[in-house]
Amino acid sequence: MKIFHTADWHLGKVLQGVSLIEEQRFVFNQFTNAVKEEKPDVVIIAGDLYDRSVPPAEAVSLLDEVLWKVTVDYNTPVLAIAGNHDSPARLQFGSRLMQANGLHIIGKPSESGGGTTVQIEDEFGPVRFHLIPFADPSVIRNLAQEDRIDSHHRAMESIIHQYGELDLSIRHVAIAHAFVTPLGEPEENTSDSERPLSIGGAEYVAADLFKHFHYTALGHLHQAHFTGTERIRYSGSPMKYSISEEHHHKGFLVIDLDKHGEIKVEKRALFQERDIRTVKASMADLLQEEPSADYVFVKLLDEAPVLFPMEKVRSVYPNAMHVERVVNRSLPEQATSRVTDIERLDDRALFESFYEEITGASPDEETRTIVDEVLHELLTRKGESL
Numbered sequence: 001m002k003i004f005h006t007a008d009w010h011l012g013k014v015l016q017g018v019s020l021i022e023e024q025r026f027v028f029n030q031f032t033n034a035v036k037e038e039k040p041d042v043v044i045i046a047g048d049l050y051d052r053s054v055p056p057a058e059a060v061s062l063l064d065e066v067l068w069k070v071t072v073d074y075n076t077p078v079l080a081i082a083g084n085h086d087s088p089a090r091l092q093f094g095s096r097l098m099q100a101n102g103l104h105i106i107g108k109p110s111e112s113g114g115g116t117t118v119q120i121e122d123e124f125g126p127v128r129f130h131l132i133p134f135a136d137p138s139v140i141r142n143l144a145q146e147d148r149i150d151s152h153h154r155a156m157e158s159i160i161h162q163y164g165e166l167d168l169s170i171r172h173v174a175i176a177h178a179f180v181t182p183l184g185e186p187e188e189n190t191s192d193s194e195r196p197l198s199i200g201g202a203e204y205v206a207a208d209l210f211k212h213f214h215y216t217a218l219g220h221l222h223q224a225h226f227t228g229t230e231r232i233r234y235s236g237s238p239m240k241y242s243i244s245e246e247h248h249h250k251g252f253l254v255i256d257l258d259k260h261g262e263i264k265v266e267k268r269a270l271f272q273e274r275d276i277r278t279v280k281a282s283m284a285d286l287l288q289e290e291p292s293a294d295y296v297f298v299k300l301l302d303e304a305p306v307l308f309p310m311e312k313v314r315s316v317y318p319n320a321m322h323v324e325r326v327v328n329r330s331l332p333e334q335a336t337s338r339v340t341d342i343e344r345l346d347d348r349a350l351f352e353s354f355y356e357e358i359t360g361a362s363p364d365e366e367t368r369t370i371v372d373e374v375l376h377e378l379l380t381r382k383g384e385s386l
Contacts, residue, residue, distance in 0.1 A: 001122040003173070004035065006252040007046035007219030008237035010085065010193070012059030014051075015241065015276070015295065016321040021058045026273045027239045028062070031252065032069045034268060035076055038254070042120055043076055046219030046235065047083025047134055047177030049091065067103060077102035079118055081133040083177040083219055084197055088133060106131040113143030114162035124259035127171045130213070132159050134177040134220075137202070151202040153184050156209055166212050171261045174216040178205045182228045190223035193242035207232050214261035223248050224267065231263060240276040243297045243321075274319060280326070283312060291316050298323040303359050304367075327359045347375050 009028075013020045035043065050059055070076050080103075082088045092107030106116045115132040141149035144158050156178060166172050179197055181187045184206030197203035197220070207228025210216040216232040222245055224236030235253045240246060249269065256264040275294045279286065282301045296317045300306060302325060313320045351371050355363045363371070 001042070001120075001124075001127055001171075001257045002038070002040040003215075003217075003255040003257060004038075004040045004043045004252055005046070005217045005233070005235045005255055006031070006044065006238060007177070007217070007235045008048045008083070008222055009045065009063075010048055010051040010237065010241055011063055012051045012055040013193075013241055018295070018319070018321070019056075019058075020239075020241075021056075021062060023239065023272055023274060025062055027270050028066050030270050031238065032066060032074070034252075035070050035074050039074070040076060040254070041122055042129070043070055043078045044129075044173075044175055044217045045078065045080035046175050046217050047081050048085045048219060049080060049083070050086050052085060053087035053090070071101050071103045075102070077120060078104065079129050079131060079175060080105045081131050081175055081177055081219075082107040084134045086134075088135075104131070106133050108133060109135045109140060109143055109159065110162075111143065112162060113140045113146075113158060115159050117163070125170070127173060127257065130163060130172065130174045132156070132174065132176040132178075134197075152178060152197060153205045153209070156205045160209055168212070168261075171257060172213045173257070174210055174213040176210075176216065177219040179203045179220055180205045180207050180210070180216075180218055180227050180232065182207050184208075190221045190225075190245075190248075191237070191242055192244040193222065215255055215257060215263050217255075224251070224253065230265065233265065238270050239272050243276060243278060246275075246277045276321075279317070283309065286313065287316060289316055291318075293317075293319055295319050295321050297321050299326045300324065301326060303327060303361070348372065 011024055013024070049063060067078060071078055082091045086107065088107035091105055095105045095107070098105065104118050110116060115130050118129045118131060119126050120129065121127070135155065137149050137152055137155040140155040140158055141147065146158055149155050149158055156176070181204050184204045186204055210232050214231065218232065218234045221234045222237040222241065224234055226233045233253060236248065236250060238252060239250050240248060251267055251269040254266045254268055277294055277296055278299060279296045280299045280301060281289070283306050286298070294317065298313050298317070298320055300309060300323065306325065309323045310320065313323050348371060352363055
Protein backbone atom coordinates (compact mmCIF):
# COMPACT_ATOMS: atom_id res chain seq x y z
CA MET A 1 0.00 0.00 0.00
CA LYS A 2 1.32 3.42 -0.95
CA ILE A 3 0.58 6.10 1.65
CA PHE A 4 1.13 9.85 1.40
CA HIS A 5 1.86 11.15 4.91
CA THR A 6 1.47 14.89 5.43
CA ALA A 7 0.54 17.15 8.34
CA ASP A 8 0.49 20.71 9.67
CA TRP A 9 -1.01 22.44 6.66
CA HIS A 10 -1.91 25.53 8.73
CA LEU A 11 -4.20 26.90 6.04
CA GLY A 12 -4.93 30.58 6.68
CA LYS A 13 -1.51 31.23 8.21
CA VAL A 14 -0.55 34.89 8.55
CA LEU A 15 3.14 35.80 8.84
CA GLN A 16 4.02 39.25 10.15
CA GLY A 17 0.54 40.42 9.15
CA VAL A 18 0.81 38.98 5.62
CA SER A 19 -1.55 36.20 4.50
CA LEU A 20 0.23 33.18 3.02
CA ILE A 21 -2.89 31.78 1.33
CA GLU A 22 -1.61 32.24 -2.24
CA GLU A 23 1.72 30.72 -1.29
CA GLN A 24 -0.19 27.78 0.19
CA ARG A 25 -2.23 27.40 -3.00
CA PHE A 26 1.03 27.29 -5.00
CA VAL A 27 2.42 24.52 -2.75
CA PHE A 28 -0.75 22.43 -2.61
CA ASN A 29 -1.09 22.49 -6.38
CA GLN A 30 2.19 20.57 -6.37
CA PHE A 31 0.80 18.15 -3.78
CA THR A 32 -2.42 17.41 -5.67
CA ASN A 33 -0.41 16.95 -8.87
CA ALA A 34 1.70 14.37 -7.03
CA VAL A 35 -1.49 12.56 -5.97
CA LYS A 36 -2.66 12.55 -9.59
CA GLU A 37 0.65 11.24 -10.92
CA GLU A 38 1.65 8.71 -8.25
CA LYS A 39 -1.84 7.44 -7.37
CA PRO A 40 -1.37 6.64 -3.66
CA ASP A 41 -3.83 4.30 -1.96
CA VAL A 42 -4.48 6.79 0.83
CA VAL A 43 -3.51 10.31 1.94
CA ILE A 44 -2.96 11.01 5.64
CA ILE A 45 -3.23 14.50 7.15
CA ALA A 46 -2.01 14.24 10.75
CA GLY A 47 -3.61 17.37 12.18
CA ASP A 48 -3.51 21.18 12.01
CA LEU A 49 -5.36 21.49 8.73
CA TYR A 50 -6.07 25.11 9.70
CA ASP A 51 -3.89 27.62 11.51
CA ARG A 52 -6.61 28.67 13.93
CA SER A 53 -9.89 27.35 15.25
CA VAL A 54 -11.96 29.88 13.28
CA PRO A 55 -10.20 29.93 9.90
CA PRO A 56 -10.73 32.68 7.31
CA ALA A 57 -13.09 31.96 4.42
CA GLU A 58 -10.26 31.69 1.88
CA ALA A 59 -8.60 28.94 3.99
CA VAL A 60 -11.85 26.94 4.10
CA SER A 61 -12.21 27.40 0.35
CA LEU A 62 -8.66 26.20 -0.31
CA LEU A 63 -9.12 23.09 1.86
CA ASP A 64 -12.36 22.31 0.04
CA GLU A 65 -10.57 22.70 -3.30
CA VAL A 66 -7.68 20.41 -2.32
CA LEU A 67 -9.83 17.70 -0.73
CA TRP A 68 -12.22 17.68 -3.71
CA LYS A 69 -9.34 17.11 -6.12
CA VAL A 70 -7.85 14.31 -4.03
CA THR A 71 -11.02 12.41 -3.09
CA VAL A 72 -13.33 13.06 -6.06
CA ASP A 73 -11.17 13.90 -9.07
CA TYR A 74 -8.38 11.45 -8.20
CA ASN A 75 -10.46 8.93 -6.22
CA THR A 76 -8.01 8.75 -3.32
CA PRO A 77 -9.20 8.24 0.30
CA VAL A 78 -8.15 10.89 2.82
CA LEU A 79 -7.72 10.20 6.53
CA ALA A 80 -7.44 13.41 8.56
CA ILE A 81 -7.48 14.27 12.25
CA ALA A 82 -7.76 17.51 14.20
CA GLY A 83 -4.62 19.10 15.59
CA ASN A 84 -4.24 21.56 18.45
CA HIS A 85 -4.82 24.51 16.08
CA ASP A 86 -8.11 23.11 14.75
CA SER A 87 -11.64 23.34 16.13
CA PRO A 88 -12.67 19.68 16.65
CA ALA A 89 -16.39 20.35 16.23
CA ARG A 90 -15.99 22.49 13.10
CA LEU A 91 -13.61 20.01 11.50
CA GLN A 92 -15.85 17.02 12.19
CA PHE A 93 -19.05 18.66 10.91
CA GLY A 94 -20.58 16.58 8.11
CA SER A 95 -17.90 13.90 8.42
CA ARG A 96 -20.37 11.02 8.12
CA LEU A 97 -21.66 12.41 4.85
CA MET A 98 -18.11 12.86 3.54
CA GLN A 99 -17.15 9.23 4.22
CA ALA A 100 -19.15 8.14 1.16
CA ASN A 101 -16.54 9.94 -0.97
CA GLY A 102 -13.62 8.50 0.96
CA LEU A 103 -13.03 11.54 3.17
CA HIS A 104 -12.63 10.58 6.83
CA ILE A 105 -12.11 13.60 9.12
CA ILE A 106 -12.02 12.85 12.84
CA GLY A 107 -12.17 15.97 14.96
CA LYS A 108 -13.06 14.57 18.38
CA PRO A 109 -12.31 11.48 20.46
CA SER A 110 -15.02 8.84 20.75
CA GLU A 111 -17.59 9.00 23.55
CA SER A 112 -15.34 6.76 25.65
CA GLY A 113 -12.28 8.91 25.00
CA GLY A 114 -10.76 6.65 22.36
CA GLY A 115 -9.76 6.91 18.73
CA THR A 116 -11.50 5.83 15.54
CA THR A 117 -10.53 2.98 13.22
CA VAL A 118 -10.89 3.07 9.43
CA GLN A 119 -10.10 -0.04 7.37
CA ILE A 120 -8.82 0.20 3.80
CA GLU A 121 -7.86 -2.80 1.69
CA ASP A 122 -5.17 -3.35 -0.92
CA GLU A 123 -4.21 -6.44 -2.90
CA PHE A 124 -2.70 -8.04 0.25
CA GLY A 125 -5.73 -7.52 2.50
CA PRO A 126 -6.89 -4.96 5.07
CA VAL A 127 -4.91 -2.17 6.67
CA ARG A 128 -6.42 -0.68 9.82
CA PHE A 129 -5.81 3.01 10.35
CA HIS A 130 -6.25 4.21 13.93
CA LEU A 131 -7.11 7.91 13.95
CA ILE A 132 -6.29 9.71 17.20
CA PRO A 133 -7.28 13.41 17.08
CA PHE A 134 -5.61 15.88 19.40
CA ALA A 135 -7.40 16.23 22.73
CA ASP A 136 -6.42 17.87 25.98
CA PRO A 137 -5.76 15.36 28.79
CA SER A 138 -8.68 16.82 30.75
CA VAL A 139 -11.03 15.89 27.89
CA ILE A 140 -9.76 12.29 27.79
CA ARG A 141 -9.87 12.11 31.60
CA ASN A 142 -13.55 13.05 31.65
CA LEU A 143 -14.56 10.83 28.72
CA ALA A 144 -12.59 7.79 29.89
CA GLN A 145 -13.41 8.48 33.55
CA GLU A 146 -9.80 7.94 34.56
CA ASP A 147 -8.61 10.32 37.27
CA ARG A 148 -4.97 9.34 36.72
CA ILE A 149 -4.82 11.07 33.32
CA ASP A 150 -2.86 14.22 34.06
CA SER A 151 -0.53 14.43 31.05
CA HIS A 152 -0.53 13.96 27.28
CA HIS A 153 1.41 10.72 27.71
CA ARG A 154 -1.23 9.20 29.97
CA ALA A 155 -4.00 10.47 27.72
CA MET A 156 -2.38 8.80 24.68
CA GLU A 157 -1.78 5.65 26.73
CA SER A 158 -5.48 5.51 27.60
CA ILE A 159 -6.56 5.99 23.97
CA ILE A 160 -4.22 3.30 22.64
CA HIS A 161 -5.23 0.92 25.45
CA GLN A 162 -8.83 1.12 24.25
CA TYR A 163 -7.79 -0.44 20.94
CA GLY A 164 -6.94 -3.57 22.88
CA GLU A 165 -4.35 -6.09 21.72
CA LEU A 166 -3.71 -5.54 18.03
CA ASP A 167 -4.17 -8.45 15.67
CA LEU A 168 -0.71 -8.49 14.14
CA SER A 169 -1.85 -10.67 11.25
CA ILE A 170 -3.37 -7.40 10.01
CA ARG A 171 -1.30 -4.29 9.29
CA HIS A 172 -1.92 -1.32 11.62
CA VAL A 173 -1.16 2.38 11.09
CA ALA A 174 -1.60 4.99 13.84
CA ILE A 175 -2.32 8.64 13.01
CA ALA A 176 -1.78 11.10 15.88
CA HIS A 177 -1.06 14.74 16.63
CA ALA A 178 1.27 14.96 19.62
CA PHE A 179 4.76 15.88 20.81
CA VAL A 180 6.37 12.43 20.70
CA THR A 181 9.96 11.93 21.87
CA PRO A 182 11.94 8.68 22.22
CA LEU A 183 11.46 8.38 25.99
CA GLY A 184 8.87 11.09 26.61
CA GLU A 185 11.67 13.44 27.64
CA PRO A 186 11.55 17.18 26.90
CA GLU A 187 12.92 18.33 23.53
CA GLU A 188 13.08 21.62 21.69
CA ASN A 189 10.22 22.36 19.33
CA THR A 190 11.25 22.40 15.67
CA SER A 191 9.53 25.70 14.88
CA ASP A 192 8.51 28.97 16.50
CA SER A 193 5.21 28.80 14.61
CA GLU A 194 3.92 25.79 16.55
CA ARG A 195 2.52 26.68 19.95
CA PRO A 196 3.13 24.41 22.97
CA LEU A 197 0.53 21.75 23.75
CA SER A 198 0.76 22.46 27.48
CA ILE A 199 2.92 24.13 30.11
CA GLY A 200 5.93 22.30 31.50
CA GLY A 201 6.73 18.66 30.83
CA ALA A 202 3.14 17.43 30.55
CA GLU A 203 3.05 17.71 26.75
CA TYR A 204 5.56 14.98 25.87
CA VAL A 205 4.54 11.46 24.81
CA ALA A 206 6.91 8.47 24.79
CA ALA A 207 7.38 6.79 21.41
CA ASP A 208 7.16 3.36 23.07
CA LEU A 209 3.36 3.68 23.14
CA PHE A 210 3.33 3.17 19.37
CA LYS A 211 5.67 0.16 19.25
CA HIS A 212 2.97 -2.31 18.12
CA PHE A 213 1.89 -0.29 15.07
CA HIS A 214 3.54 -1.05 11.75
CA TYR A 215 3.72 2.69 11.07
CA THR A 216 2.83 5.83 13.02
CA ALA A 217 2.09 9.03 11.10
CA LEU A 218 2.59 12.02 13.38
CA GLY A 219 1.78 15.70 13.16
CA HIS A 220 2.67 18.74 15.32
CA LEU A 221 6.43 19.21 14.82
CA HIS A 222 7.28 21.07 11.62
CA GLN A 223 10.58 19.39 10.74
CA ALA A 224 10.42 15.92 9.17
CA HIS A 225 12.14 13.29 11.32
CA PHE A 226 11.61 9.95 13.00
CA THR A 227 11.48 9.50 16.75
CA GLY A 228 12.27 6.35 18.67
CA THR A 229 12.30 4.16 15.58
CA GLU A 230 12.02 4.73 11.83
CA ARG A 231 8.42 3.46 12.00
CA ILE A 232 7.35 6.51 14.02
CA ARG A 233 7.65 9.66 11.92
CA TYR A 234 6.78 13.30 11.53
CA SER A 235 6.21 14.39 7.95
CA GLY A 236 6.86 18.02 8.85
CA SER A 237 4.85 20.92 7.45
CA PRO A 238 4.53 21.25 3.65
CA MET A 239 6.01 24.76 3.64
CA LYS A 240 7.90 27.19 5.86
CA TYR A 241 5.79 29.06 8.39
CA SER A 242 8.41 31.04 10.34
CA ILE A 243 11.99 32.19 10.04
CA SER A 244 12.97 29.40 12.47
CA GLU A 245 12.12 26.97 9.63
CA GLU A 246 14.30 28.61 6.97
CA HIS A 247 16.71 25.65 6.84
CA HIS A 248 14.00 22.96 6.82
CA HIS A 249 13.54 20.87 3.67
CA LYS A 250 9.76 20.82 3.21
CA GLY A 251 7.58 18.24 1.56
CA PHE A 252 5.70 15.05 2.45
CA LEU A 253 6.52 11.39 3.00
CA VAL A 254 5.69 8.46 0.75
CA ILE A 255 5.33 5.23 2.73
CA ASP A 256 5.38 1.88 0.96
CA LEU A 257 3.77 -0.65 3.33
CA ASP A 258 4.32 -4.19 2.09
CA LYS A 259 2.21 -7.26 2.81
CA HIS A 260 4.30 -8.12 5.90
CA GLY A 261 4.02 -4.64 7.38
CA GLU A 262 7.57 -3.64 6.47
CA ILE A 263 8.00 -0.05 5.32
CA LYS A 264 10.07 1.95 2.86
CA VAL A 265 10.09 5.72 3.25
CA GLU A 266 10.80 8.36 0.62
CA LYS A 267 10.67 12.14 0.85
CA ARG A 268 8.98 14.24 -1.82
CA ALA A 269 9.98 17.90 -1.89
CA LEU A 270 7.52 20.79 -2.12
CA PHE A 271 8.72 24.25 -3.11
CA GLN A 272 7.46 27.72 -2.31
CA GLU A 273 7.19 30.45 -4.90
CA ARG A 274 8.61 32.88 -2.34
CA ASP A 275 11.12 31.54 0.15
CA ILE A 276 11.30 32.58 3.81
CA ARG A 277 14.92 33.38 4.66
CA THR A 278 17.39 35.65 6.44
CA VAL A 279 19.49 38.26 4.66
CA LYS A 280 22.60 39.57 6.41
CA ALA A 281 24.37 42.53 4.81
CA SER A 282 25.23 46.16 5.16
CA MET A 283 22.71 48.48 3.59
CA ALA A 284 25.18 49.45 0.84
CA ASP A 285 25.74 45.79 -0.09
CA LEU A 286 22.05 44.93 0.20
CA LEU A 287 21.07 47.64 -2.27
CA GLN A 288 23.38 46.03 -4.84
CA GLU A 289 21.66 42.60 -4.61
CA GLU A 290 19.31 41.20 -7.22
CA PRO A 291 15.65 42.09 -6.48
CA SER A 292 13.66 39.21 -4.97
CA ALA A 293 10.04 38.63 -3.93
CA ASP A 294 11.08 36.30 -1.08
CA TYR A 295 9.81 36.90 2.44
CA VAL A 296 13.06 38.06 4.04
CA PHE A 297 14.09 38.93 7.57
CA VAL A 298 16.95 41.41 7.25
CA LYS A 299 19.86 41.77 9.66
CA LEU A 300 21.76 44.95 8.87
CA LEU A 301 25.49 44.90 9.63
CA ASP A 302 25.93 48.68 9.54
CA GLU A 303 27.60 50.06 12.65
CA ALA A 304 25.95 53.45 12.21
CA PRO A 305 22.17 53.88 12.37
CA VAL A 306 20.34 53.70 9.03
CA LEU A 307 17.52 56.13 8.28
CA PHE A 308 14.28 54.66 6.88
CA PRO A 309 15.74 51.12 6.64
CA MET A 310 12.53 49.29 5.67
CA GLU A 311 11.81 51.73 2.84
CA LYS A 312 15.30 51.13 1.43
CA VAL A 313 15.17 47.35 1.95
CA ARG A 314 11.83 47.07 0.14
CA SER A 315 13.31 48.68 -2.95
CA VAL A 316 15.13 45.33 -3.34
CA TYR A 317 12.94 42.99 -1.30
CA PRO A 318 9.34 44.25 -1.63
CA ASN A 319 8.06 41.47 0.67
CA ALA A 320 10.57 42.11 3.46
CA MET A 321 9.05 41.10 6.79
CA HIS A 322 11.43 42.56 9.36
CA VAL A 323 14.58 44.66 9.60
CA GLU A 324 16.96 44.89 12.53
CA ARG A 325 20.47 46.19 12.99
CA VAL A 326 22.97 43.67 14.34
CA VAL A 327 26.09 44.92 16.06
CA ASN A 328 28.95 43.27 17.88
CA ARG A 329 28.10 43.61 21.55
CA SER A 330 31.31 42.00 22.86
CA LEU A 331 33.12 44.81 24.64
CA PRO A 332 36.90 45.32 24.31
CA GLU A 333 38.97 44.87 27.46
CA GLN A 334 39.59 48.58 27.85
CA ALA A 335 35.82 49.20 27.94
CA THR A 336 35.49 47.24 31.20
CA SER A 337 37.54 49.88 33.03
CA ARG A 338 35.50 52.84 31.92
CA VAL A 339 33.84 55.16 34.44
CA THR A 340 30.48 53.65 35.44
CA ASP A 341 29.05 56.62 37.28
CA ILE A 342 27.35 58.41 34.35
CA GLU A 343 26.73 61.50 36.44
CA ARG A 344 30.50 62.15 36.37
CA LEU A 345 30.75 61.94 32.56
CA ASP A 346 30.67 65.02 30.32
CA ASP A 347 28.47 64.94 27.21
CA ARG A 348 31.17 63.65 24.87
CA ALA A 349 32.34 60.94 27.29
CA LEU A 350 28.75 59.91 27.87
CA PHE A 351 28.22 59.49 24.13
CA GLU A 352 31.43 57.48 23.75
CA SER A 353 30.39 55.18 26.60
CA PHE A 354 27.00 54.65 25.00
CA TYR A 355 28.57 54.05 21.57
CA GLU A 356 30.92 51.40 22.99
CA GLU A 357 28.06 49.68 24.80
CA ILE A 358 26.02 49.41 21.60
CA THR A 359 28.72 48.68 19.02
CA GLY A 360 31.47 47.08 21.07
CA ALA A 361 34.03 49.57 19.66
CA SER A 362 35.15 53.14 20.23
CA PRO A 363 33.82 55.80 17.84
CA ASP A 364 36.17 56.73 15.02
CA GLU A 365 37.50 60.23 14.47
CA GLU A 366 34.80 61.16 11.95
CA THR A 367 32.06 60.19 14.41
CA ARG A 368 33.73 62.16 17.20
CA THR A 369 33.93 65.21 14.93
CA ILE A 370 30.20 64.98 14.09
CA VAL A 371 29.30 64.67 17.79
CA ASP A 372 31.51 67.62 18.68
CA GLU A 373 29.79 69.73 16.02
CA VAL A 374 26.33 68.75 17.29
CA LEU A 375 27.28 69.44 20.89
CA HIS A 376 28.78 72.79 19.91
CA GLU A 377 25.59 73.73 18.03
CA LEU A 378 23.43 72.75 21.00
CA LEU A 379 25.56 74.81 23.37
CA THR A 380 25.43 77.78 21.01
CA ARG A 381 21.63 77.61 20.79
CA LYS A 382 21.39 77.29 24.56
CA GLY A 383 23.60 80.37 25.00
CA GLU A 384 21.50 82.39 22.55
CA SER A 385 18.34 81.56 24.46
CA LEU A 386 19.71 82.84 27.75
